Amino acid sequence: ARFDTVIHGGTLVTAAETFKGDLGIRDGRIAAIAERIEGGERRIDAGGRLVMPGGIEAHCHIAQESSSGVMSADDYYTGSVSAAFGGNSCFVPFAAQHRGQSIDAVLATYDGRAAPHSVLDYSYHLIVSDPTQTVLHEELPRAFARGITSFKVFMTYDLMNVGDAGLLDILTVAKAHGALTMVHAENNDMVKWMNARLSGAGATEPKYHAVSRPELAEEEAIHRAVCLARLVDAPLFVVHVSTRGGAEIVSREKARGTRLFAETCPQYLAFTRADLDRPGMEGAKYICSPPLRDEATQEALWAHVAGNVFDSVSSDHAPYRFDAGGKFLNGADAPYPKIANGMPGIAARLPYLFSEGVAAGRITLQQFAALSSGNAARIFGLTSKGSLMPGFDADIAIWDPEARRTVRLEDQHDAMDYTPFEGMELTGVPVTVLNRGASVVHEGRLEAVRGQGRFVARAPSGQGPARGYRAPEFEAAARYGVEIAP
Numbered sequence: 001a002r003f004d005t006v007i008h009g010g011t012l013v014t015a016a017e018t019f020k021g022d023l024g025i026r027d028g029r030i031a032a033i034a035e036r037i038e039g040g041e042r043r044i045d046a047g048g049r050l051v052m053p054g055g056i057e058a059h060c061h062i063a064q065e066s067s068s069g070v071m072s073a074d075d076y077y078t079g080s081v082s083a084a085f086g087g088n089s090c091f092v093p094f095a096a097q098h099r100g101q102s103i104d105a106v107l108a109t110y111d112g113r114a115a116p117h118s119v120l121d122y123s124y125h126l127i128v129s130d131p132t133q134t135v136l137h138e139e140l141p142r143a144f145a146r147g148i149t150s151f152k153v154f155m156t157y158d159l160m161n162v163g164d165a166g167l168l169d170i171l172t173v174a175k176a177h178g179a180l181t182m183v184h185a186e187n188n189d190m191v192k193w194m195n196a197r198l199s200g201a202g203a204t205e206p207k208y209h210a211v212s213r214p215e216l217a218e219e220e221a222i223h224r225a226v227c228l229a230r231l232v233d234a235p236l237f238v239v240h241v242s243t244r245g246g247a248e249i250v251s252r253e254k255a256r257g258t259r260l261f262a263e264t265c266p267q268y269l270a271f272t273r274a275d276l277d278r279p280g281m282e283g284a285k286y287i288c289s290p291p292l293r294d295e296a297t298q299e300a301l302w303a304h305v306a307g308n309v310f311d312s313v314s315s316d317h318a319p320y321r322f323d324a325g326g327k328f329l330n331g332a333d334a335p336y337p338k339i340a341n342g343m344p345g346i347a348a349r350l351p352y353l354f355s356e357g358v359a360a361g362r363i364t365l366q367q368f369a370a371l372s373s374g375n376a377a378r379i380f381g382l383t384s385k386g387s388l389m390p391g392f393d394a395d396i397a398i399w400d401p402e403a404r405r406t407v408r409l410e411d412q413h414d415a416m417d418y419t420p421f422e423g424m425e426l427t428g429v430p431v432t433v434l435n436r437g438a439s440v441v442h443e444g445r446l447e448a449v450r451g452q453g454r455f456v457a458r459a460p461s462g463q464g465p466a467r468g469y470r471a472p473e474f475e476a477a478a479r480y481g482v483e484i485a486p
């Protein structure tokens, strides 16, 4: 057999096992896995290092305006390059609808932002902030038909949140088409009530950001979102779970068979609200929503990562520079509610998870493969990705599991002027990334051509075994001769 590329002398990590072997690539796909493969126009010497499925970053904000109109620092070039240096071969940023915008126009805008620039394969999750009848019944089905099979909604932020009825409408449409609804779950009124009290007390420094968004705001909203999803028996993905209580709801609901998926993020494992209380405005670097919590929460979240309660660990890369074009769009000493929300970390996600997860003995290599890639591929309908199996895309990351590196801004290769992970000493470095067999990063050097990534049309999302559940009230209505079931 002819191979374009052969990766030899590596230790292969699949979902089920870890073994020494070679991997042959033909026409962008994995063509063979065997103890020894000869030939290949290009031979890559893995040198005993780990050959793993390339990471899939399923939560990141790239070339996206926040609700307050700030553009993220990373575009599809710097964002994808940074992702690749972090061991990813594919990413799924958001395409955000702001109120009044048509979904068709939003997607055309993001196609223009992504296609000419991305060095990695990509798709979008659509953010829906304005679920009009046209959006629900014409535009979302059109987006779904072109392979955008996940719709994200916010339960917080005045300019984005769709309300419970809007969430029910979107869940219903998503379910009808085989799409997955993703949710940012925080109780908006609880946060606003806290904001008003803090502002009345003159408490405006960055550290109050974490005070203003209580753990209970997340727990309540996760529980509410799950109830709304259960009412219409639609699958749900809860993004960036940051609390023990939230993780426990997810765990309980999964155990009872709810089609529920969830992620947490490195920042909730690595930092605490104490990081918001750094001198001057330094704490603004750690402002993200939901906010950082405490050490006990870190331990609980790690336990749920290790216990497979979380399906993925995603970066929620939301890059706003430490300047007037980013964090401080409202001035250098703005009160915390007027500082841009978000932390960067698309390049640090997997090195952090490898070091503190695998190297520290909290998770296995198989769990790492699942949390970094395999589960996102399965959940979000990236059916040709996320696995080292013949027939799958040759999306591969080669890791040196023993190399130690201190995190530095210049190694992130993003457009940011800080990394919250600066100075952290991590074990395990991704050295080479292939996307459909093409070199993106090789031995730490960028080899990609701008625009070489392709849009991936995704299969239906969130399609675990359906429960066929019908809320008893829909049954009652049917008995009365009224059909209101979704």
Ligand code: URP
Pocket (backbone or CB within 6 Å): 061, 184, 287, 288, 289, 290, 316, 318, 341, 342, 343
């Ligand atoms: O603070 C964050 N995470 N900013 C990005 C927007 C969001 O809420 O996901």
Ligand code: ZN
Pocket (backbone or CB within 6 Å): 112, 113, 116, 117
């Ligand atoms: Zn452009």
Ligand code: ZN
Pocket (backbone or CB within 6 Å): 184, 239, 240, 289, 290
């Ligand atoms: Zn969010």
Ligand code: ZN
Pocket (backbone or CB within 6 Å): 059, 060, 061, 316, 317, 318
């Ligand atoms: Zn986010």
